Amino acid sequence: MIRVLLADDQALVRGALAAMLALEPDIEVVAQVGSGDEAVEAARRTRPDVALVDVQMPGKDGLAATAELRAALPSCRVVICTTFGRPGYFARAMENGAAGFVVKDSSPEHLVDTVRRVHSGLRVVDPALAAESLASGAGPLTARERDVLRQARRGGTVAEIARALSLSNGTVRNHLSSAIGKTGAGTRAEAALIAEEYGWL
Structure with missing residues (x-):
């Protein structure tokens, strides 16, 4: 069996x-x-x-x-x-x-x-x-960028995302900026949607 x-x-x-x-x-x-x-x-x-x-x-x-x-x-x-x-x-x-x-x-x-x-x-x-x-090819996002976008998808502020992931506000902003650039999005919400659609999150 x-x-x-x-x-x-x-x-x-x-x-x-x-x-x-x-x-x-x-x-x-x-x-x-x-x-x-x-x-x-x-x-x-x-x-x-x-x-x-x-x-x-x-x-x-x-x-x-x-x-x-x-x-x-x-x-x-x-x-x-x-x-x-x-x-x-x-x-x-x-x-x-x-x-x-x-x-x-x-x-x-x-x-x-x-x-x-x-x-x-x-x-x-x-x-x-x-x-x-x-x-x-492989998804363009790093593991940390995926983590940040998952948190951003929930609608939290930069400070809330930073607290949840034990990162500094500046580091979160850098990861968000990079993820937005890699996905070709205009906002972090749009970046999260695009990443979700491609199965990167």
Whole structure:
């Protein structure tokens, strides 16, 4: 049996995936969680072979959870299963150790096949998304610029962002200015939107 963990914040999607996988004679869903924060704990408890992980979840996102899952349970193969097939998400998922990347509008047969192939040791990715990711290159933002833009997205002042990240106001301004320049935006809010759209955050 292939033991599968599902991590998706939408209960309806999670339930539908579980029901679909339960129809397969060689797949057993051993855990379902609604956030990235819960994924590692559930994986330690249930020892899945494959984890299907969404990207956008409350708390820790699926990309960060992927890295933690791979570190905590190297035998668990992670497949990102998301609505958003963005090159930035794809690149970061691969960097964080994902073995597969599929979008949620894939056919049920494709998803089941992906679980089986990843479990057998293969890597499964959408060819068009992989090509787009290679063509667009790595995201231009540094890790610190991403942190600052994530905080800016919440609408905080420079001082609030600086406090949250333990940085000086001047350092925050420098990172914001750099991120605005790299994204071609006019404001920090626009820079955050562009970075989000490309999957860089």
